[in-house]
Amino acid sequence: MLDSFEILTTSGVVLWSKSYAPVKDGLINGFIKDVFIEETVPGGNLANEASATQNPSYKKEKYTLRWTSVKDLGLIFVAVYQSLLHLTWIDQLLDNVRVIFTDLYGDQLRKPHTSVVECDFGDYFEQQRRELEGSASFNEQDDRNLVAGEDLSVTSTPDTSRPSTPGGQVLSGSQYPKGTSRRARKAASNIQNVASSGDETKSKTKKDTKKRMRRWDDTGAAGEDDGETLDYSTQRNGTTDKNEITSLAQESECCRGKVLTKADLEKPMRGMEEHLLKKNVAREAAVRLCESVERELIGVRTGNFECTVASLSFTLHLCLTNIACSAIEATVRTSLSNSLRQLLTPTTSLDILRAITSITQPPRTPFAVKRRPYVISIVGVNGVGKSTNLSKLAFFLLQNKFSLLVAACDTFRSGAVEQLRVHARNLKELSDREHLGKVELYERGYGKDAANIAKDAISYADTQGFDVVLIDTAGRRHNDTRLMSSLEKFAQFAKPDKILMVGEALVGTDSVAQARAFDTAFGRGRRLDGFIISKCDTVGEMVGTLVSMVHATGIPVVFLGVGQHYGDLRTLVSPVIVTEAYIVMLTVDRTYHGL
Known part of the structure; x- marks a missing residue:
């Protein structure tokens, strides 16, 4: 049945349409x-006078x-x-309609x-x-009649050849009751052939060993010569396969409470490690x-069936991927989820807004400290997006009504100052x-x-009443001792309240060495205070970089960069969910303080 037919132009104008059933918008x-x-x-190219059979089908x-x-x-x-x-006639319909239209x-269209x-x-x-539909239906009916009757017309022969066999007899349809097996039909057929042989010379019929093709009609029933039952779920000769019994026993044992041993965990641990490595988690962290x-x-003793019911999302994903779900695997997934959640959950407060307010608006007490600007410094290797994420952080603070001073302390890279100038404008x-x-x-x-510029910028911000100073620094290789040594002087001069390292989600397993080098x-x-993981929108589920960096240093992830706009900065709220057999997934809050 045809659902819809459309004639439209390449510019999207529908010239004519016919609908026989509602089609999704x-x-x-x-x-x-x-x-x-x-x-x-x-192969989806426009052509002249090309048959529809030459174009590929589009399925959705x-x-x-x-x-x-x-x-x-x-x-x-x-x-x-x-x-x-x-519908075999659709291509012919398209060609005919194209010619007629x-x-x-x-x-009119050429004007x-x-x-x-x-x-x-x-x-x-x-x-x-x-x-076309009527012609196709007629041809299909002929084919069905041919399959059902198998065209078993017997050609008339001279009387002397088969004196006991009637000539011109036509056999059509099935002459056996429904449900008769193939062996019973063969036996009945052989008896009929022997009885009808007449005075012909008896000869031993050679057994046909060629495999015969199964034929099906429109109702789903098998053809005349195909009465073998296809239900293999029943017992064969009153016995059950030994492997079936073993498999069912093992499955039953896994689903009941079981005390786990090292041998039981060997295979799940190996699979878990492989999946963590595929998600860009460093080998050291994965091991x-x-x-x-x-x-x-x-x-630990595994739970019963409720263990897998509690992890409904795991069971659903495993069923979709044809992976057997057992209590051992469910227990391993739950334990991994808890371990990763514990790893990525910060042990200190990450509320930057509260921290800024406590410094810029100190409580009025006799022992209150003097008001001063809150200093945040951005560090990282070359090309990870330090200036871009600094601008995103600045936009976030501006939305919360803070006054900002951006200090351009990258005095090495050409265009660094101009880039910040554009962002500031x-x-x-x-x-x-x-x-x-x-x-x-x-x-x-x-x-x-750079250290002197940062110190002067902080003094200027203090006199002008700015709330926050954001310091941009030059990118440097983590294995270059000379460049990394200047960061100690920078920390002594600027005395930043927060030092955030920008790590790239694409970097892979080298993130461990980078995080450790900058942390020390x-x-x-004086250590790092947090990570900003940039370019998270380009890696999909390959989020192992942040797991590796946090595992190597114990420093929490503060922000995630998820795009190229100023508002594309998110916080890591629900750290880790383990689904699809140990695949690491992240839930990101996209409504953090007005973003």
Whole structure:
């Protein structure tokens, strides 16, 4: 049954359409986008006088779309039907409609500046559809009759050849009761052949060893010579396969309470480690996580069926991927989830807004400290997005009505000061338009000492009454001792309240060495305060970098960069969910303080 037929132009104008059943909105739009705009379907090119059989099918959800086109007129003919149906006449219908429509309305479409085309095409289309559908139905009925009767007409032979066999006899349909097995039918057939042989010379019939093809009719029943039962779930000769009994016993044992041993955990631990490595988790972190989970589970008794019911999301994913779900695997997944959640949950407060307020607006007590600006420094290796994430953080603080001073302390890279100047100008325009906070750039050009510039910027911010000072630093390789040594002087001069390292989600397992090098570069008693993981929108589920960095240093993740706009900065709220057999997933809060 045809669901819909559309005639439209390449510009998206529908010239004529016919619908026989409701079709999901956007199906044709998705077809145009995938085939002609993004060209994700190979062979989807417009052509003249090309048959529909030469074009690839477009399948989406439960529908199949067949199509043809006329390039000169910019026309596309699309037929939509359900994929369960096998409509062999659709391509012929498309070709016929294409020819008729272009003959009738081609002149109108070729006229310049044509805005209205009168299309009274319904009668022509219905005539073609009825003829092709009726012809196809007639041919299919003939095929079904041929399969059911198998055309067992016996050619008439001379009387002397078969004196006991009637000539011209026609056998049609099944002469055996429904449900008769193949062996019973063969036995009855052999008896009939022997009885009807007459005075012919008896000869031993050679057994046909060639495999015969099973035939099915439209009702789903097998053909005449195919009565073998296909239900293999019943017992064979009153016995059950020994392997079946063993498998069922093992499954039953796994689903009941079981005290886990090292041997029981060996295979799940190996699979868990492999999946963590595939998600960009460093081998060192993956091995230690697996070891900690193994130590925790040895000697633990697994739950019964409620263990897997409690982890409904795990069971659902495993059923979709045809992975057997047992109590041992469910226990391992739960333990891994708890370990990762404990690893990524910070042990100190990450509320930067509260920390800024406590410094810029100290309580009025006799022992209160003097008001001063809150200093945040951004560090990291080259090219991870320090200046970009500094601008995102500045926009976040501006939304909360803080006044900012951005210090350009990257005096080495060409264009670093100009980049911050552009960001400061854009943020200032946003602040003026949205009535946000105040932002200003502090710069001293190139070739100067970064530590002295940071110190001067903090003094300037204190005298001018700024709330926050954001310090941008030069990128440096973590294995370059000379460049890393200057960070200790920087920390002594600037005395930042927060030092945030920007790590790249794409870096992979090298993130462990980077995090450790920067964590120990600021001198004795001064460490990193948090990580900003950039470019998280480019890696999908490959989020192992943040697990590796946190595991190596114990420093929490403060922000995640998820795009190129100023508002694309998120916080890590629900750390880890283990699904699909130990795949690490993250839930990110996208409504953090107005972002």
